[in-house]
Amino acid sequence: MQSMSWRSAFYNSIVNTKLELYIAEFAIILKDFEASVPAKDLNRWQRQLGQLPKVENIELIVGDSVSLNANNALTAGDIAKTISVLKNFMPWRKGPFNFMSINIDTEWRSDWKWNRVLPHLQNLAGKKVLDVGCGSGYHLFRMHDAQASQIIGVDPTALFFFQFHCFKQYLPSLNVHYLPIGIEAMPTTNYFDTVFSMGVLYHRQDPIKFLRELKDQLCSGGQLVLETLVIDGDENTVLMPKGRYAQMRNVWFLPSVDALIIWLQRVGFKNVKCVDIDCTSIEEQRATPWMETHSLIDFLDSENMTKTIEGYPAPKRAVLTASVS
Numbered sequence: 001m002q003s004m005s006w007r008s009a010f011y012n013s014i015v016n017t018k019l020e021l022y023i024a025e026f027a028i029i030l031k032d033f034e035a036s037v038p039a040k041d042l043n044r045w046q047r048q049l050g051q052l053p054k055v056e057n058i059e060l061i062v063g064d065s066v067s068l069n070a071n072n073a074l075t076a077g078d079i080a081k082t083i084s085v086l087k088n089f090m091p092w093r094k095g096p097f098n099f100m101s102i103n104i105d106t107e108w109r110s111d112w113k114w115n116r117v118l119p120h121l122q123n124l125a126g127k128k129v130l131d132v133g134c135g136s137g138y139h140l141f142r143m144h145d146a147q148a149s150q151i152i153g154v155d156p157t158a159l160f161f162f163q164f165h166c167f168k169q170y171l172p173s174l175n176v177h178y179l180p181i182g183i184e185a186m187p188t189t190n191y192f193d194t195v196f197s198m199g200v201l202y203h204r205q206d207p208i209k210f211l212r213e214l215k216d217q218l219c220s221g222g223q224l225v226l227e228t229l230v231i232d233g234d235e236n237t238v239l240m241p242k243g244r245y246a247q248m249r250n251v252w253f254l255p256s257v258d259a260l261i262i263w264l265q266r267v268g269f270k271n272v273k274c275v276d277i278d279c280t281s282i283e284e285q286r287a288t289p290w291m292e293t294h295s296l297i298d299f300l301d302s303e304n305m306t307k308t309i310e311g312y313p314a315p316k317r318a319v320l321t322a323s324v325s
């Protein structure tokens with residue numbers, strides 16, 4: 001991937017939209033990305049992207065799995081080589097993907113999350129959407145399939161940006177773009193019809209500031225779709241783990257649904273609703289050949305799976321929707 005090409009594709013995509021106002025700001029924010037990635041990782045990932053097969057006329061097929069269809073253009077030898085190239089981008093956490101007939105069985109069945117969220121979305125057709133904390137970009141492709149017209153993901157984890165480009169480099173005209181930045185770096189745009197934030201709130205040290213940052217990206221009448229870890233309890237219940245939570249180091253606040261509703265209302269969201277609650281199962285998050293290290297089953301108390309190994313309630317996730325006036 002040429003280091004400038006993803007930027008120019010993004011800049012071209014915002015010409016003649018309201019985001020064009022922020023081109024100079026984006027140029028500053030995005031300028032240092034390559035310099036911020038350790039050189040050995042950057043060189044390796046860029047080299048590996050260039051090692052993926054050169055095939056024309058690739059088709060994107062989106063179902064539960066996000067697939068690149070190369071019409072059987074790869075030989076058995078190409079497939080073996082491509083598997084070893086793709087394995088350089090491990091751990092593959094969010095998916096599933098299929099790369100030209102190679103199934104990338106990711107740690108998470110992110111399609112299950114999408115199925116929980118989908119019935120509660122405003123119609124995405126023709127909409128401008130932002131996915132905050134988009135990971136590998138799996139859900140960006142689902143949003144494209146739901147016919148959103150302009151789709152932007154933001155996520156500061158460089159590995160996930162490169163995973164996304166394993167796919168995106170074959171789809172240059174797709175109006176789906178990935179900015180390798182945290183939400184806090186985005187200019188206040190008040191632009192998007194739908195802002196998704198799935199699996200990020202608990203990673204933020206200041207959740208109220210984070211909710212404001214999400215609100216700052218929504219246009220009037222826009223919809224927030226917030227998915228996060230919650231705990232049981234009343235409006236005064238919030239868990240701050242003493243240390244790790246389910247072995248994750250960077251977990252800060254797990255509110256009850258009622259507390260989260262108050263947070264959203266205090267920040268100025270309207271029509272706040274909890275539309276789904278789900279306990280994460282060991283079938284939804286598990287080790288696979290594409291993410292070989294520990295996963296949810298190792299993070300739960302083996303004698304009482306309703307607890308994490310630290311003794312906290314096991315992961316339970318809620319989806320909330322809200323709007324801005």
Ligand SMILES: Nc1ncnc2c1ncn2[C@@H]1O[C@H](C[S@+](CC[C@H]([NH3+])C(=O)[O-])CC(=O)[O-])[C@@H](O)[C@H]1O
Pocket residue numbers: 094110113132133134135136154155156157160181182183184197198199200203
């Ligand atoms: N400040 C930040 N701004 C934006 N993204 C961030 C920030 N901090 C961390 N992230 C990103 O948020 C994502 C969270 S994963 C959810 C993926 C997908 N949404 C999913 O719902 O499957 C869930 C998990 O790791 O628990 C990671 O990709 C981080 O890099």
